[in-house]
Amino acid sequence: MKRWSLSTRIVSGVMMVVVLGLLVLGVAVGGFTRYEVTERLDNSLQEVAERLQAFVAARLHDAPSAVAWLPEVGPRTLAYQVLDAAGAVVLRSQNAPDTPFVRSGQTGFANAPHFRVYVAAPTAGQYRVLVGEPTFHRREAVWRAMVISIVPMVLFLPVLWCLVRLIVRRALRPLDRLQDEMRARGSGNLQPIPPLALPDELVPVQQAVNTLLARLETALSTERAFAASAAHELRNPLAALQAQVQMLGRLLPEGSGLEERVTIITQRTHSLGRTVEKLLQFSRATSGIAFRRDRFDLLPILRVLVDDMTYTTQNARSIAITTHGIEQFFIHGDMDATGILIRNLLENALLHGNATAPIHIIISADGSMDVTNDCPALPPATLARLTSPFVRGGATAHGSGLGLAIASSIATQMDTTLHLRSPLAGSDRGFGACLRFPAVDMTPATG
Numbered sequence: 384m385k386r387w388s389l390s391t392r393i394v395s396g397v398m399m400v401v402v403l404g405l406l407v408l409g410v411a412v413g414g415f416t417r418y419e420v421t422e423r424l425d426n427s428l429q430e431v432a433e434r435l436q437a438f439v440a441a442r443l444h445d446a447p448s449a450v451a452w453l454p455e456v457g458p459r460t461l462a463y464q465v466l467d468a469a470g471a472v473v474l475r476s477q478n479a480p481d482t483p484f485v486r487s488g489q490t491g492f493a494n495a496p497h498f499r500v501y502v503a504a505p506t507a508g509q510y511r512v513l514v515g516e517p518t519f520h521r522r523e524a525v526w527r528a529m530v531i532s533i534v535p536m537v538l539f540l541p542v543l544w545c546l547v548r549l550i551v552r553r554a555l556r557p558l559d560r561l562q563d564e565m566r567a568r569g570s571g572n573l574q575p576i577p578p579l580a581l582p583d584e585l586v587p588v589q590q591a592v593n594t595l596l597a598r599l600e601t602a603l604s605t606e607r608a609f610a611a612s613a614a615h616e617l618r619n620p621l622a623a624l625q626a627q628v629q630m631l632g633r634l635l636p637e638g639s640g641l642e643e644r645v646t647i648i649t650q651r652t653h654s655l656g657r658t659v660e661k662l663l664q665f666s667r668a669t670s671g672i673a674f675r676r677d678r679f680d681l682l683p684i685l686r687v688l689v690d691d692m693t694y695t696t697q698n699a700r701s702i703a704i705t706t707h708g709i710e711q712f713f714i715h716g717d718m719d720a721t722g723i724l725i726r727n728l729l730e731n732a733l734l735h736g737n738a739t740a741p742i743h744i745i746i747s748a749d750g751s752m753d754v755t756n757d758c759p760a761l762p763p764a765t766l767a768r769l770t771s772p773f774v775r776g777g778a779t780a781h782g783s784g785l786g787l788a789i790a791s792s793i794a795t796q797m798d799t800t801l802h803l804r805s806p807l808a809g810s811d812r813g814f815g816a817c818l819r820f821p822a823v824d825m826t827p828a829t830g
Contacts, residue, residue: 390548390552393551393555394547394548394551397547398543398544401540402540405536405537405540408536409533409537412532412533412536413532413533416525416528416529417525417529419528420524420525420528421521424516424521424524425499428461428492428501428514428516429492429501431501431514432503432512432513432514435463435503460476460478460517461476461515461516462475462479462498462516462517463475463476463513463514463515464476464479464480464512464515465510465511465513466483466510466511467509467510468509470488483513484498484500484515485513487502489502490502490504490505497517497518497519498515498516498517498518499515499516499521500513500515500516501513501514557579557580557582557585558585560579561576561579561581561585561588564577564579568592568596573596573599573600573603573674575596575597576592576593576596603674609666613663613666617663618660621652621655621656621659622656625649625656628648628652631645632646632649661785661786661789662785664723664785664789665772665789665792668720668789668792668793668796673716673720673792673793673796674717675717676715676717677716677717677718678713678714678715678824679713679714679716679718679721680712680713681712681713681714681721681820682706682709682710682712684718684721684722685704685725685744685752688722688725688729689729692726692729692730692733702743702744703741703742703743703744704744704746705743705745706746707745707747707748708827709746709748709825709826709827709828710827710828711826712746712823712825713823713824713826714820714823714824715820715821715822716799717797720796721793721797723793724790724794724818725752725754727787727789727790728754728787728818729742729754730786731786731790731816732754732755732756732816734786735756735758735814736756736757736758736814737757737758740756742754742755742756743755743756748825750819750820750821750823751817751819751820752817753815753816753817753818754815754816755807755813755816756813757812757813758805758812758813758814760805760811760813760814761805761814766803766804766805769787769803770790770791770803771788772785772788773785773788774788787803787816790816797820798821799818799820799821800817800818800819801816801818802816802817802819803816803817804817
């Protein structure tokens with residue numbers, strides 16, 4: 384699905400409306416400006432013609448045809464002609480043609496080649512004055528007036544865009560705060576979103592999110608309570624059953640031939656207990672046990688787990704820890720869930736690895752913990768499915784198929800990357816599980 388930005392869409396929509404509005408306004412202003420300038424120039428032209436007409440009536444009496452030479456006459460200077468009753472030019476300015484501007488004697492405005500002409504009304508003596516304004520000058524004046532009216536609006540568009548963008552961003556700041564609060568939820572923080580002084584449009588969204596968080600917290604609490612109760616109700620009967628089977632084995636007379644059956648029952652009971660424990664761990668993992676974000680040192684937990692598993696493992700395989708001089712390795716998460724995660728990785732290595740080769744745990748300065756063991760290399764298809772429930776790697780040892788699924792679920796809730804690989808680098812054998820923790824705080828060893 385194509386992604387889009389609300390602020391960009393609002394700014395684009397507002398600017399489109401503004402630009403279209405300014406375009407219509409510019410056309411209207413341009414037309415009005417042209418009309419007003421033309422009207423003002425026509426008024427000036429008429430005023431000059433009428434004044435000149437009055438002067439001619441008072442001063443000109445049967446004068447021969449002449450040209451009035453004026454200084455500094457340019458292409459923008461008004462031109463005039465004085466016509467007698469017969470329509471002949473008796474006086475004209477040097478920039479006026481020697482033929483009349485217009486042949487018709489009608490008073491008023493007329494258009495001549497290269498001139499806008501006003502014909503004054505005749506007075507005594509039947510002299511008629513024609514004053515022409517160069518069309519070039521008139522067109523130039525109209526365009527200048529239109530440019531002066533429209534260009535500032537065009538130049539103001541970038542400023543207007545910046546102002547609209549600033550206003551929209553400020554208006555969307557409550558939405559950004561709501562988004563930040565929602566992002567903070569779901570990784571161990573299921574508390575309701577506090578009041579944020581949101582606009583009326585966003586208050587229902589906040590209320591809906593708080594309702595969803597409350598339901599999620601209730602569901603997770605119920606799931607955890609069920610897992611804890613099931614663990615208590617199932618472990619005790621299985622432990623009692625195993626104890627009774629062991630006592631039964633001791634009471635059997637020697638040579639009865641039932642010792643082997645008692646041993647099988649003991650092993651099956653022990654295997655059932657481990658399967659139940661894994662199922663309970665898987666239920667706890669999928670119910671959100673690792674959503675908490677406490678800060679704690681991983682190394683003491685790791686050493687306790689290694690000591691416990693080394694002591695309780697029947698084949699007494701060694702587990703080597705390499706810390707690269709790191710004395711403290713602080714991570715963020717739930718301590719119990721992290722212990723379950725690492726225990727499952729170690730149990731997987733003990734159960735499916737080579738019984739004569741040690742297990743290596745390597746703590747690196749890049750914030751990762753690597754658990755490796757020796758075993759035949761796994762096919763890529765099998766390796767890709769190992770984090771799914773009840774998937775085994777095809778080893779001869781029998782496991783529940785839940786260990787790596789539990790580890791993957793807890794790692795995902797802790798925002799930790801779990802990377803499985805087989806074979807190991809530089810070898811055609813081995814299996815490795817690498818955990819890369821976010822925001823690790825490490826302290827190197829002193830001395």
